[in-house]
Amino acid sequence: MKTALYPGKFDPPTLGHLEIISRAASLCDQLYIAVFDGKKCRFSTEERIQLLSLAIQELTSEACNKLRVISFSGLAVECAAQVHADCLIRGLRTPHDFIIEHQMASANRQMTQIETFFLLSSPQYAQLSATLVKEIASYGKHLEGFVPQSIEPIVFAKLSKFIPSS
Ligand code: ADP
Secondary structure, eight states: EEEEEEEOOOOOOHHHHHHHHHHHHHOOOOEEEEEEOOOOOOOOOHHHHHHHHHHHGGGOOOHHTTEEEEEESHHHHHHHHHHSSSSEEEEEOOOOHHHHHHHHHHHHHHHOEEEEEEEEOOOGTTTOOHHHHHHHHHHTTOTTTOOOOGGGGHHHHHHHOOOOOO
8 A cells, every 4th residue: 555545524633533544654655634625614624734734743753754634625536536545544433434434435436446445443432523522512521532632722712612502
């Protein structure tokens, strides 16, 4: 495996994402972390790129040197072609993830022959999602143990502004 692309929303990046990035980096020469430029995200594309760029500094310099954070709109396979990625990386947490990812990986392979490699989430992150992080912060609870330490204050400050009214 040479160049890989890890696409996602990362809205916001979590410790689950960072663990997949770290493990994927050990398997390839270069890893593009591709932030989906979607409209319906709480954090802007620029903010998510900035958060990921900060969070990956927590990894070893060996891993960090292999990483590039980019954004994309449209299909992940088109982005993969643009950066000459040999394969896609996705994380799998639960059987529910598998059902969705199976469909997506099959469609991607049908379109461009690209392979998707799946990394199983470690048990401590198997229930962690960006949605859960947004929910916790919206009730004013800090996010230690859920998002990378280096971005926790920024993520909490933004998300805790949306405390739901009773
Ligand atoms: P979400 O919004 O569901 O957190 P993303 O679109 O940002 O997810 O996900 C990008 C990729 O990261 C997907 O392959 C997803 O399965 C994976 N992922 C998300 N959270 C985790 C986690 N806690 N552990 C492992 N993989 C994860």
